[in-house]
Amino acid sequence: MTQLGSVAVLDRLAHVSMRRDAPTLGDRLAALDRWVRDDLVTLEQDLAAIPKGARVVHAAAHHLLDLKGKHLRPTCVALASRFGVGPACHGLTPRARSLAVAVEMVHSATLLHDDVVDVAERRRGKPTACVVYGNAASIFAGDWLLVAALRRISQAGLPGLLDHMLDVIDQMIVAESFQLERRGVDSWQTGAGTREDYFAIAEGKTAALFRWAMIAGARAAELPVAAETALDRFGLHLGVAFQAVDDELDFGTSEATGKDPLVDLREGKLTFPIVVALEREPK
Numbered sequence: 044m045t046q047l048g049s050v051a052v053l054d055r056l057a058h059v060s061m062r063r064d065a066p067t068l069g070d071r072l073a074a075l076d077r078w079v080r081d082d083l084v085t086l087e088q089d090l091a092a093i094p095k096g097a098r099v100v101h102a103a104a105h106h107l108l109d110l111k112g113k114h115l116r117p118t119c120v121a122l123a124s125r126f127g128v129g130p131a132c133h134g135l136t137p138r139a140r141s142l143a144v145a146v147e148m149v150h151s152a153t154l155l156h157d158d159v160v161d162v163a164e165r166r167r168g169k170p171t172a173c174v175v176y177g178n179a180a181s182i183f184a185g186d187w188l189l190v191a192a193l194r195r196i197s198q199a200g201l202p203g204l205l206d207h208m209l210d211v212i213d214q215m216i217v218a219e220s221f222q223l224e225r226r227g228v229d230s231w232q233t234g235a236g237t238r239e240d241y242f243a244i245a246e247g248k249t250a251a252l253f254r255w256a257m258i259a260g261a262r263a264a265e266l267p268v269a270a271e272t273a274l275d276r277f278g279l280h281l282g283v284a285f286q287a288v289d290d291e292l293d294f295g296t297s298e299a300t301g302k303d304p305l306v307d308l309r310e311g312k313l314t315f316p317i318v319v320a321l322e323r324e325p326k
Contacts, residue, residue: 123260218247
């Protein structure tokens with residue numbers, strides 16, 4: 044699988060849209076790419092500059108960070124911080140940059156933990172940190188990234204953002220727990236596995252962090268409440284859509300997705316393809 048950093052994602056999406064006869068979408072994505080390209084280059088430099096440390100937890104954390112992902116959540120911070128007309132909206136300010144790094148650190152922490160829970164062997168086309176360094180190191184690496192992210196958010200000094208992130212982490216944990224309760228064929232056949240269940244899980248474990256990223260960018264840019272509310276709503280829909288697409292990728296090959304195939308299906312997770320299948324064939 045070809046690895047895409049944040050700089051390449053919008054360009055690739057624009058190219059795909061053009062090929063699929065969606066020129067308007069392609070043009071808009073290309074414009075977004077031009078708008079934030081310099082910001083995303085800066086972001087990748089900031090992520091690379093996260094202190095490496097001398098402990099195995101630092102090595103495990105950087106094992107994942109160095110496997111460049113799509114960086115969609117920090118891209119949301121960059122995009123939201125570009126809206127508006129004040130001086131705080133002219134480029135990716137130091138405060139917005141730090142918040143963008145923080146949200147990627149939180150996301151990376153969840154991936155390190157998820158790979159242990161899922162007994163995953165591949166992530167972004169490479170062996171997972173838990174395979175290379177062991178489960179304990181991977182868990183502690185996630186904890187380290189989470190603490191470092193919360194410290195960055197606190198140092199940004201924007202009212203409410205740290206408490207909001209704590210709420211997001213709580214939502215993610217509760218949603219993962221709810222997904223555990225809805226796991227497996229036996230659970231689905233007793234009526235647990237509805238579309239409402241699925242969206243409750245997706246909104247908690249995925250969309251909540253997208254929403255925070257949009258709000259963080261809006262706060263960094265000192266946007267009005269109406270704009271922040273609109274960006275929050277967009278983050279919700281973007282996060283749910285992202286989760287639905289990610290669920291479909293579980294049925295792809297490891298060469299195409301960079302992850303082990305059918306992990307969610309084997310674990311009995313309530314994913315969007317499963318919801319659709321249950322609606323069509325309840326038994």
